[in-house]
Amino acid sequence: MAEVEEGATRRDFINVASGAVGVVGIAAAAWPFINQMNPAADTLALASTEVDISGVEEGMSITVVWRGKPVFVRHRTAKEIEEAKDVDLGELRDPTPDADRVQKPEWLILIGICTHLGCVPLGQKTTEPRGDYDGWFCPCHGSHYDSSGRIRKGPAPLNLPVPPYVFTGDTAIKIG
Template sequence: MAEIAKPAHGSGGDHDGETRRDFLILAAGAMTVVGGAAAVWPLIDALNPAADVLALASIEVDVSPVEVGQAITVTWRGKPVFIRHRTAEEIEEARAVPMEDLIDPATDESRVVEAPWLVMVGICTHLGCVPLGQKPSEPKGEYGGWFCPCHGSHYDTSGRIRKGPAPLNLVVPEYAFDDETTITIG
């Protein structure tokens, strides 16, 4: 029987076909990746916040009408934010609490930017209820701060959890004073 002669490795034949095939596979793979990214990008971009949501990312609050001992509630990102102009007694009481008495230890100084003003998100850290205590007629709980009647969480004059099922203090959002009477939250 006669043998079929195969061309030498470097003489063209199968080697050129493999080189072209490798290039076509690589080019097709690259185009698939680019095409996939182009198809997915609009979906990813749609997950970005809308312009109206970005507008609510920060708010300015004029606190000049809030007298010592009074509190206001503003809405930021759909959540109530409590702003209280605390009395000297409330500040002194908050700072006198030993850290070992707190469920979620935090100093009063770490929770405020300027001492008489306390700014925090007014949502109970247990199940998301809105605690009472912003209005003079509302119960303030056993520690003179806020009280969540749904499950009995008591917060002190610094918004720290003192009694009840809530595991954490009321959240302090990022905020800064633009001047003596304007606070920017967010």
């Protein structure tokens, strides 16, 4: 009788061990298929962009790329800040106070794509027309944005969007 129990115990051990080896083998074979569903390194790199703003003087703008989109970073002058604050919100098609569009009044960060048909508005360079409201002008269909990126005139339905961003220091921002 002792031999039968010993054989059954040995058989149980062999069954459990071979089952465990089979599970480990299936997991090892499945891992490449599961891992390939993770985002690629180039996709993860586009998720956020670090921008050094130390060289952007008052009145200047730069354009950076985030997720394949142009992002306007403008160091606004005191005049531009006052113009943006003094607007009657009742006149705006998409009424948003300037304070809700900026974290620091002197820095304006916007996605530079017209909300009408997806063009890139002019106004980043000093030689480009800035529209009737000292902001941006989309020449394709005549949309005018003010110094806070709000739509003031033309067919665009919404303001230029503000991307998620944080100031990581006095001279650096992280977009995304």
